[in-house]
Each structure stands twice: as structure tokens, then as C-alpha cells.
Amino acid sequence: MADGRLGNQRHSKRRTQAERRAATRTALLEATVECLVEFGYSNVTAAQIAARAGVTRGAQAHYFATKAELVVAGLEYATGRIIDQFRTDPPHGPTEVETVMALVDRLWALHDGATFTALVELWLGSRTDPELRRHVHRLNKELTTGMSEILTQVAPDFLNRPRGASVMLTALAAIRGVVLMSFVSSTxxxxxxxxxxxxEIGELAADAIGRS
Known part of the structure; x- marks a missing residue:
């Protein structure tokens, strides 16, 4: 009887084919971001990604036929997770300007990480690759739209203020500029x-609120 119950437990813990496929795909996508950061877009290979994910080259090719498909899917996955994390735990502050700056701080933390480094690698690769550039543009638009939706959720009035949207665009551009400088500067x-x-961003946000 005990052996029968143990057999049933083992059987119940076996993953379905769909679960195994989902796990393999996720492993490939996470390995893609890691390898983009480590090797750079021009140097990374699908074989390196497959090895990092712990799958065979054939299994990788079954899910993603080309390196371009794989890296774009990896960044889509990472971007989606970032937006989901923001939506699950949106930043808040006791005042409108502090809420805006809490979002700015979260954006800084986001850009000062592996996902943005991987995205920069795709930016560089897309300079001479129109097809890749189209995907990079779409991913950037999705991320910007997602951040705007979250800001509207936590500070509903800010983007409707005369200078609210321009302040956030300035903040995003400034954050990315500082992070790019970090690639060649000391901590x-x-x-x-x-x-x-x-x-400076804080002063712009406070001024936008105060002038409305």
C-alpha cells in the first residue's frame, strides 16, 4: 500500500509536456539576457545561450530558429516582467512630487541593471539592422507606455499637467544618459x-506641479 502511495506521489510530481516546454523556453529567455550582458550582441551566439540555459542546440532551434528571434524574445520577456513588477508593487509617496520621484528612483534602478544593458546591446546592433531596429523601437515603446500607465495609476494628475509629460520624458532621457556614461565611468x-x-529632475517635477 505504501509503495502504491509513493508511486502516485511521484506520478503527481511529474511535469506535463506543456510545463516542460514552458520551463525550457523560460530558461532560454533568461539565459539570453545574461549572455547579451556578458558577451554583447555582436559576439553572443545561439550555442552560448543554449549552453547557459542547459539545453541542446537542437532544442534551442526548435523554439527559436535564429539568434535574432531569440534575443528579441528574451528582451520581450524581460520587459514584460519589469512592467508586471511595477504594476504589482507601484511606487508611492506621501505627496505627488514624492510619488513621481519614487517612480524616477525605480526607473533608475531598472536602467542600472542587466535588462537595460542587454537592451543597449540591441540598440547598438539595430543601428545597421533595420529589422532588429523595428523590434527595438517596439520594445522601447511598450516600456514607455507601461511606465506612463503606472504613473497615471499612482499620480493621476501629473501627466495631465501642462509640463508633466515633458518632465517624465526628460527624466527618462537623463536616466539613460547617466547609465550610458556609467559604462565608461567609475561608480x-x-x-x-x-x-x-x-x-534637477525633482525640481522640474515640483515646478510642474507648482505651476499648474
Missing amino acids: RTTTALWTVTRG
Whole structure:
């Protein structure tokens, strides 16, 4: 009887084919982001990604026929997770300007991480690749739209203010500029630059609220 129950438990823990396929696909997508960061778009290969994911080259090709398909899917996956995390735990502050700055801080943390580094690699690759550029443009638009929706959720009035949208576009451009500089600067220099930049963004946000 005990052996029968143990057999049933083992059987119940077996993953379905759909679950195994989903797990393999997720492993490939996560490995893609890691490999883009480590090797760069021009140097990374589908074989490297498959090895990092712990799957065979044939299994990788079954899910994604080309490297371009794989890296775009990997960034789609990472972008979607970022937006989902923001929606699940949106930033809040006691005042409107503090809520806006809490979102700015979250955006900074997001861009100062592996996903944005991988996205930069795709930006560089897309400069001479029109097809890849089309995907990069779409991913950037999805991320920007998602952030705007979350800001509207946590600070409903801000984007409707005369300068609200321009402040957020400025903040996003400034964040990306500082992060790009971090690729060739020391941590100390980057931290100092972000401190100054954040202060300027805070003044812009407060001014936009105060002038409305």
C-alpha cells in the first residue's frame, strides 16, 4: 500500500509536456539576457545561450530558429516582467512630487541593471539592422507606455499637467544618459552624476506641479 502511495506521489510530481516546454523556453529567455550582458550582441551566439540555459542546440532551434528571434524574445520577456513588477508593487509617496520621484528612483534602478544593458546591446546592433531596429523601437515603446500607465495609476494628475509629460520624458532621457556614461565611468562618478541629475529632475517635477 505504501509503495502504491509513493508511486502516485511521484506520478503527481511529474511535469506535463506543456510545463516542460514552458520551463525550457523560460530558461532560454533568461539565459539570453545574461549572455547579451556578458558577451554583447555582436559576439553572443545561439550555442552560448543554449549552453547557459542547459539545453541542446537542437532544442534551442526548435523554439527559436535564429539568434535574432531569440534575443528579441528574451528582451520581450524581460520587459514584460519589469512592467508586471511595477504594476504589482507601484511606487508611492506621501505627496505627488514624492510619488513621481519614487517612480524616477525605480526607473533608475531598472536602467542600472542587466535588462537595460542587454537592451543597449540591441540598440547598438539595430543601428545597421533595420529589422532588429523595428523590434527595438517596439520594445522601447511598450516600456514607455507601461511606465506612463503606472504613473497615471499612482499620480493621476501629473501627466495631465501642462509640463508633466515633458518632465517624465526628460527624466527618462537623463536616466539613460547617466547609465550610458556609467559604462565608461567609475561608480563614484556615476553616483555623483546621478545625485545631481536626480536633484534637477525633482525640481522640474515640483515646478510642474507648482505651476499648474
